[in-house]
Amino acid sequence: MTTPQQVPTSPSKSSASTSKSVKPITLTLPRKSRTKSHGIGTGGKNSDPLDIDNSAFEAEHYCNVLLIEKHLSELIQRDNDLSTEIRQLDGDMKTLVYENYNKFISATDTIRKMKSNVESMESEMDQLSKSISNISNVTSLVNDALGPKREKIRQLTGVHDLLKKIQFIFELPTRLKLCLDQESYAQAVRYYAKTSRLLEHYRSLSVFSSIESECKEIIDKVSKKIRENMTSENATGSEITDCIVLLISLKEPPQQLAKEYLDLQETVLSKLLVATIDEMPKIPADYLLKSSEDYQLTTSDERAIIELTYLNEKFLKELNKFVESFNGFFLQPPKECRDTKSPGKSPAKSPKNNDLIRYVSTTLDVEVKELVRKEFLEFIGAITSEYLTIVDGLLEFPNNILDFKPETHIKLLNKLNFAALSCASLSSVIKFDERIKEVISTWETGIGKRLFGNAEKELIEKFVEFSEKQKTKVFSSSQQRFKYVQTFVLDTETWLTTYLTKDCLRIIKECVKTEVPMFENKDDVEKFLKKIQAEFREFWYSIINSMMKYVSPINPYPINPQDPPPPITSLIMSRMLLDFGEIIVTQVYTSFSDRLYTSRDNRNRFAIDVYGGYGERHSISKELAQDVREIVGVCKDIAQRILERYVEIVGNRISMNIRGIYTMKSSITNLTDVPSRPTSVSKIWNVIITELTLIEKEVVMLYGTEEENNLDDQDSNSLPSTDQNSTANQDNSNTIRAPYAHSNSSYSSINSNRPKSSNPFFASFTHLTSHIDKLFSDRIEIFGIVEIGKPGIMMGVIKILLKAWIETVRMQTLTNKIFQQIQVDSEFVRLKLWKYIEDERILNTMLQELASSAFRRCAEDPLPLENTIIEQIAGGL
């Protein structure tokens, strides 16, 4: 391990590391550490005799080792090193000695000084202790001398105090009298209250008893005076309260006091309320400015705020004060008696008059207390209600709701809210705060009701007006009339939409936006919006119901029957409701949602997509989406029902025409004119067809707009194909006439002369086939569901007409001529109704039914006309 290069560098500095002899001695250790080890010496760890820095260093041994191990050159090197080291260490030591020498010198000086000072101290201490013992002796002497005197002083002070008290008592009557004379009754009462217990205690002593009686006398007078004051006309509420405090202090019977107090305050407060109300309109406009409010009041609109402030200041405060004091005096559990003041204390120190209130209380029996409480609550309840009535008056909405400025009202409500907060005792006694909250919530509901109620009212008014006009107005042309109707529909719809989305929304928005603490609370805003939402929903329902009610029949007729609205009104309503359902409701709700719900709470808003009638997408906040769907559904439903109502009215009206046209009587008159067979279609049918055309126009006008194009197509289709049409007619007329045909033949046995019908095969199954047909044809609902759209409506009307025709014919007994007339009419109707009907099967089935009914009701042997003749006559020859 020991290389020859390493060994010669290591020998002298065997290092601080604890290497044994085997280990090479390193010379890399810095000089300083070595000095340190030299200095401290024994700090080494293991004793190594070869370590030059170790305490166990053995020079001899070290030398030997060196001599044995090292080469000469190494040794020389080592020697050189050592000598340098030694020289260095010598220098170091010298420096150390020099440095410490100075310190030694100053230490010696100090010690010398101390020695000279301590010498005088001992004698001074002795003297001090001597003086102190002397002082203590003197002090005890003085103390002993003064002891008896001090005791005396203490006794004398006690006597003095007592005398003072007695003096006070003896003087009491005079003092009281003085007070009485000076009318400072409060002082008198205070004096008396302080002494009365004492006097009572020492009543046995004649001196005191006489004083007591004297005092009592005076105090009686005082109390009488107080009563007088209290009951005087001009006594204000606080004066009365003060008086009552005094009387309570005088230990007057509390029950009676409570009653008196209540009665007095009742009159005072009622008077005050009346006076305040009287004064309210007369308050100068700058009243509020005086009371340092920062509202800028300019318009008369905001007078309400002034008035409310005045009312609250004048009345509500008084009321609250009264409630507080009454509650404190009579109703609260008695506090520990704090009114026992030592009479010796000077009156100046006693609590001030106002503070006295807090200390006065009475004890009432539980039963009496309940009784008093009941009366008290009764009065408070009544007067609060009066107050709230006035408030309600202030919160009235203007006649024209659109002029309404929510800001004013919200300020009012805010004031009320504050008033409720400030009237703590009123709140605790009769839940005044809750009543105020109620007022606020009523207002919130009210605003929705007014806004939307107005819309409903106007809408219905518009309809009524329209109906009236329809009855009276004469239109130069149907074109003009239709234009009028169409503008009415459009105008009304636009008006409603604008009213709701502009005016109503503006006002509601203002309510929400107004920066008033009441609405700062997000919950409150949400509550408000919820109420509005509920009202809005209510509004739609109400509109729908009023419309429904407007067109639905009244049975029995009222005593003063009003003319029913013309049927077109129902058609318009139905159309409008359909529009509501398809577009308007969604539109309106969308703008509500956009303006009221987005701005508020973006985080929680989950928009829900609602698809309008035409597939367009609206995103509506979650809260409203449910309502929208519901209302859209209801609108469509009611639109359907009103439409059915329209069809019913119109159908019935048209059917009225055919009542009684085929009676024998009518035929008799005809008989004289014309011989055997009908020459033309019954006049009434022309009328009916004209009416149907009018109805169709009405329907097209309101329902046919989308189908206009299709209609044209249909026309273009049908027009050129007249041939085809006529062939179709041919087919149909066959099916229609079939019953006539075979009916004929089935009775041909009776009339064998009659030429046989062209269709003998059919003939034998008359009854059977018609019944089988019925089995397979769907049952036709007459007054049933009407499909929305022109064809559905027309079909509905026509079904009613035809069924009525069938039923009418069945009630008649027909002559042959009338039978033929019916044949002609039926063909005419078929030709005319063709275009209104999509599914001609129903028409055919019903006309067939008519034919067979007529055939059976013909008293003579029915002689059906030839098809060609019928067509001739029906086609207008």
Next chain:
Amino acid sequence: MDNEGRSCVYGLRHQARCLTAVIAETEQNKFLVGSQTLKRDNEIHLINFNEDEFEITSTIYQHLEEVWDIAACPAKSDLFFTCYKTFDSISSRTKAKLWRMNNSDVISEDFEKGSRPPRSTSHLPLECIFEIKEDDTIKKVLWDPKKDLTKFVSIHDSSLRIWEFDEQMTSAKTSHTVDFSSMNESLPPLTTGVWNPHQPEVAIGKECYVQGLDLRSQSQTFNINGAHSVLVHALDYNPNKPYQIASAGDDCKIRFWDLRNTTNCLKQISDHTHWVWAIAYNRFHDQLFLSSSSDCQVNLQSIVSISSGAFQYDERENDDGSEYEYHDQLGKPTDGLVRAYDQHEDSVYAVAWSACDPWVFCSLSYDGRAVINRVPKEEKYKIIL
């Protein structure tokens, strides 16, 4: 009862629009149907529905003219009135006759026929007691529902006559005539009438009105103006509850009225889709109500909320009450359509409850099909339990 839910159909082979229960017959379910054809002789069918066998037997009587109305005597099962129409080339007349059926014939025939559903091929003759010709526009004859056989009422196009039988009931003479005609000739005729079972009063339907008429003083007792929007077609008094009347008409509605206050109807039913032609209270359980319409349907309604059963559940007619033991009300019946019967394929102009079994009723459609149905079991138990 396997036959629950089934109905029994009887075909007349003629058109028909009038039907009545044989009210005096309380042993058997009997109905009278009059046919209405112009080209052949008409018939009166006495239908007898045997519940146990679930079959219909019938007896057919000759009746030359077409029958427009039929009214069975409430006291004697063999007597009935028919209103019929005769016509010549220029006009038609409606008259009425009181008929007597010969019962012995019927019985003997039933014996002969045995178990086969008998249908007499030979038409039995009816014995005509007398005829009412006056006015030629007679519409309807009403018997006194109190089974008092001294009076009857006839309803004409524009008047109402009160008649008095002679002692043997062989003739009758008009005691009073109430004229409804006015100067206006075109005024529509009276449509219907019904005799109040609680007091001598007749209600008549005319145009949109329902009017009451005291039979003693011939003065108007009530007037429901605009009871229906179009025409009043049928009326019926509640048999168990005075002052209640039902009306039905061309506006497809059935309305119930309290005659003491007619400013509003008690209830309205609008389950039909065309004119309602006939209505009938169940004579025993007036919460069951039938209506028939030209929409080919017969509806059985429960109107318990306005019936006598609504509050006095145990107070019933004696002849019916003894049959049942009343327990606590289990499933309480509720208002609403109990069942719609759609077996008819033509307008149903008449419907009637059996006089014998309170759960049996008959309806008649224009195509001459009489259908006998029974109240569904569940509803029946709801009422009697």
